[in-house]
Amino acid sequence: MAVKSRSRLVILVSLLVLVASIGGAIFAGYLVKLDREIRERFAGARWALPAQVYAAPQELYAGLPLNSDDLVHELQRLGYRQDARLEMTGTYSAGAQHVDVYARGFDFWDGVQAPERLGVSFSGDVVTGITDIDKNQPLDLVRLDPMLIGSIYPKQGEDRVLIKLSDVPPLLPKGLVAVEDHGFYSHSGISIKAIFRAGIANLRAGHVVQGGSTLTQQLIKNFFLTSKQTWNRKFNEASMAMLLESHYSKDEILEAYMNEVHLGQDGSRAVHGFGLGAHFYFNKPLDELRPHEIALLVGLVKGPSYYNPRRNPQRATARRNLVLGVFRDEGLITDAEYQADIQLPLGVVGGRGGGVERYPAFVELVKRQLENDYKDEDLTNEGLRIFTTLDPRVQEVLETHIVEQLPEIEKSRKMKAGTLEAAGAVTSADRGEVLALVGGRDVRFPGFNRALDSRRSIGSLAKPFVYLTALEHPEQYNLETVIDDEPIELKLPGAPVWAPKNYDRQLHGPQHLYMALAQSMNLPTVRLGLSLGAPAVLKTMHEAGYDGDAKALPSIFLGAVDASPLQMAEMFGTIASGGFHASPSAIREVQTKEGKPLQRYPLQIKQVFADGPIYLLTWAMQKVMTIGTGRSAYSLLSPDTAVAGKSGTTDDFRDSWFAGFGADRVTVIWVGRDDNQSTGLSGSSGALRVWMRVMKDLHVRSLDNIPPASVEEVSIDPDSGLRADAQCVDAITVPYLSNAGPQDWAPCAAQGSQNGPMQWLKDIFGH
């Protein structure tokens, strides 16, 4: 019996040992697997880094047309704050005719610009000089740091701006530890004390109200695990936390935590890490945050949605002040600082994402242009730095007038509010750089991008290309050529008879070519087009930059051609630049995340039209503005500012366009309805109202109107169209291509009556 029971005991013990050994082996294997996972995750690139997109930097130099208010506005947009002491970067001090700035350093494509204190002086609306305050030296040229305007993150993805522990303000890590994990520097990954404290709190409440997780555990949870609260997960988390602590230093873990932590949500974009958090909430770099701003971010860790300072400012303020209290209790800030800081407003920048995600239409264009050269993963993972052409000042002007004018137009036309939509583009005249883009009246909403994707009938915006085609034939056409304004009926095979009418349904008699364009007359344009041929006109459009598939039919003369606003800016840009085509470009340079130049997008131009015909066309398009359909623009613009443009109205007033340029800017505005119904607006009564306000606020430069060598200016008598002299009181000056002007003298001219055999002698020896 004893023997039997002893042998049973032996078997039992053996079994237990066996089970324990197997369990131990399995457990060991499990730990090895976890350990490998952790080390793999921590080695090398820990995060996929979205590409960062920057606006064009503001250049500062003597002669720049910018006044001190403009500069202050620009600095505020960049998150600079007024502080006369100028102790840290990102501060400025403004006086009358003078602004001191402590400019941030920045790694530009062509070199590093160190942080420096700048003195900028003004005289009225012009910068007169820039000084390096510390060296007391004048500077020819400096750039402000460019604005971060977006990032390219994967769908449903995380966005972050990486930071190093050594670069963050010391208060942040100290405060974070004080609030989230007091024992961080002494525990080994888990904190028994914290777990007990949380357990008691949870027991009392009857459900989970408090977590006993250390920062290390939180990091593990975010990195590897789902947020489901199970015992299994808790166990995994604790094991991995201890393993992580055995491999990495506290500082490495803390740095990883600060880059990983979730701090907010912006639509489908998850805001991760304090680097992006600083930009997302305060529109400035992390190292410029002050204690109350740091406290807000630290407070957000507990619940970025619950304490969302934009949605729940009261909760966020209470949480911030509680965190500031911890800072004070830990001796991180003085009581005086605490008392002052809890009085401060949250200071969170307004609107959707503040500086980031502010320009969805433009960033969309940037993405499309990048997709030609980069794979999706490169853009979402490699942390590329994309330098773009967006000019925030121009963008602001374009947005302001679209947002303000649409309700005005709706009101004056008794339309239901919200009926109209709009889109617009501003490009640089000689280079085709896209300076501003608006895809709809809700300018922050990344929805349908009408500036790029709407293809609307261009109406009379097609006319300049008909007239340009004509002016390229100086032996047949010049600006004074007379065209009939007569009814036309066209019978094309397989189509109903086409009988175009003038806008006002009237006939006006024969018209000078330039006047037919200025008044946007349909019948003379169709006549002209027919004599040139639709294929020739379509070719002109393609050369100017049109890339659609319109057929070469007579209806294209009146704009039965679909195009986007940006494409119209491209086509009008070709005219504005004297006949040189440039594709609209939104990107200047791309850098790696380390700041090494990767790729430059050089300016590319091609001469597609001779300068002479373009000069003549531009002259006629200035008549549009002075005596034609665009003349109401001069109710706002100075008469000294010569601009050229063209209105566009389509059938049944579905689309209202205006496109035009000065010496430096091309602007195109479209107003219409998404359902393509009639708006009752012509180009002049709709889009022009936005266009002229944009051009005025951009201080568009006047066209210089110096004729090229291929053009001669001839004084003519408008009645006869013949050469005039001082005797002709109503003489006007008209440009002609060389040797294509009138040769005969008008009746009013002294020469006209004296034309005789001796005239050639007079011509030789002068009068």
Add this chain to the structure above:
Amino acid sequence: MVLFAALLLAACQTTSGTHQVYPGSTGPEGEPLPPPPGPVDAQPLPPPLPVVPPPLPDYPKTAEQISGAAVTSLMKRARQYRQDGQPDQAAGTLERALRIEPRNYFVWSALAQAHLAQKNYAQAESMAQKSNALARGNIYVTLENWKTIAAARNGQGDADGAADAAAQIAALQARLDAAQPDTP
């Protein structure tokens, strides 16, 4: 009315090139323009060519003469990049200068040369033409631009085009030589 229209048409035919009427037109109706004057006896001659070439207008010879301090400094930097064998950096710097002074033909001319140095022949020629278009007759810049164009055409193997450019260079050089004694 018919007589009037016929007169008008006749008049149109004799006024060389000023009033082209739309082909196939049946003559103006509605609100006709005042009729042009009747035919004239003799055509005035074009102004005769002067025997002695006039002194050249006082065209700027260097970029500094028409550029602000910012652009001058960028052009210097670009020149340095060129000397250091970094034509793309030079082009980038010149593009920055163009954003400040978009119609500075000296900058366009230098940009054309930077493209030539990178063997971007098509762009070298386009930029040189752009500079010519903006230079409004400045013979010094135009001469440099035609040299760039000639080299770009040679680089592309366009012998005929290069010969045309060489002829332009010769003509400009001749004008310059002829005018030189007149310049102090």
